[in-house]
Amino acid sequence: MIAPAPVSSGIDRAMGGNVTIDPRERATPVDDPAIIEARSRRTGRLLDAKRLIGSFDYASAIRLRGVLKNAASRGRPRLVCPMCGVTLFLASSMRKNFYLRHRSEDGSCPAVTHSGLTEAEMRAMKYRGAQESDAHLRTKELLVRSLAADPGFSDVRVEATWRASEGLIGLRRPDVSARCGDLRAAFEVQLSTTFLDVVLGRKRFYRDEGAALVWILPSFDPSYRRMTTDDILFGNNSNILVVDEATVAASIAASQLIVRAWHRQPRIEGEHIVDDWVARLVAWSDLLIDVDRQTVCAFDFAAAESAAISELAQLREQQKAAKEAMWRAAAVAAEQELRTEIFEWALAEDRVDDLVGYYRRWPELNYDLAAYCANLLGTPSDVRVPIRMVKVIETAKAGKPVGFGYDTLVEVAHHLFHQRPELLMGFGHLLRAYGHHHLLAEQDSSGKWAGKVSANREAMRRDPHFRLADDEQRLFDFLSEDLCRKPAAGEGGK
Ligand SMILES: [Zn+2]
Structure with missing residues (x-):
């Protein structure tokens, strides 16, 4: 005995209208499908979507849904869109009417978007698919x-x-x-x-x-x-x-x-x-x-790429090092430039007309020295401090008095001993550094200088009179590039 087909329940209808189709009934396509044709992967032929769907009964159409899905998941799609080549699946509406849809509806297919393509353009796309x-x-x-x-x-x-x-x-x-x-x-x-x-x-x-x-x-x-x-x-x-x-x-x-x-x-x-x-x-x-x-x-692209990455990193490292060397050189040049400026300023003292302007220049130079921690602290009223230092350095370098009203180094030494004892030790180190220290003994024919040194050796070492204030020492270091200091052990004092 054949059971009568069940009648759709009232509950289903109330839930939003389920439609139950007899399995043997012909499958019905939707009236106005977006995809009107499909290409068979196997034969390459174009199939009319409505006729394809209408050729199945309802049960076979439902089975076809599974067949298309399975084939696609194995990478062997049966039907593809002739416009965009994407795999097609069979879908059904609420009323159980069937239509073809893309495996992924991302809106890129002109068949769906009706993107204003001309008939000829549509034909060209289908031709490419074939x-x-x-x-x-x-x-x-x-x-x-x-x-x-x-x-x-x-x-x-x-x-x-x-x-x-x-x-x-x-x-x-x-x-x-x-x-x-x-x-x-x-x-x-x-x-x-x-x-x-x-x-x-x-x-x-x-x-x-x-x-x-x-x-x-x-x-x-x-x-x-x-x-x-x-x-x-x-x-x-x-x-x-x-x-x-x-x-x-x-x-x-x-x-x-x-x-x-x-x-x-x-x-x-x-x-x-x-x-x-x-x-x-x-x-x-x-x-x-x-x-x-x-x-x-x-x-092996991956290997070549990582080699290129490390090579690039190495290049960047080299460029960084070169840049740092350049900055260092620039810093040294800037320091040397300031030193030269101070020397030129100090040695020009006897030749200037505008003394007021000349003395005003010092606070500016002293300000620039702050970058090297070599500025004089407090009110920089005594411009004579830097000027004297420059003259001592130039004298030691030249091996004869520069800016002092004397003829010999030993006269300068006597002068410093009495007037500027704080510069005397530095003067000695500078003379050694520049290789002129022997001139002191040579010019000391009376032996007075040698006597003064041996009589005051202890005082010269300990007496604060023979020492510069801290900030002045730093300025002297800067101006003389540390040559006014006793060379550290190992540097081999001349
Ligand atoms: Zn498409």
């Missing part, structure tokens, strides 16, 4: 011919089922599979409809199988890349492998599989790393195959 479908088939053929040319490959099979090894789950149906020595390889011709989750799923599968997954593209243009191409590119250490007519000819000529490899090549340009795109023919035996990472590359 071309791509053809390109997939053709590339598969070219790959098989290339593999056949290489005696190193055996077991070359097209769309053969690849069952997971014992203990592992799953199966795949790669476009082409082959064996090369100990290595099993699965070749997939990349479609613009291959989504990242499919790419990653396949990678995992073949990695677990200990096999190499090799993505092959019909062509590659680095300046025009779809997101799906980038998923392959950047997942494969920035390498892309292409098989085309030219590579087949090369494979046949060389009796080995040859592909065209495109890869990024890093290069340092100024402060940055930039990439060049390089394309060349590469033999299979020269490819770097990493089963763990599931990469098949002509060029």
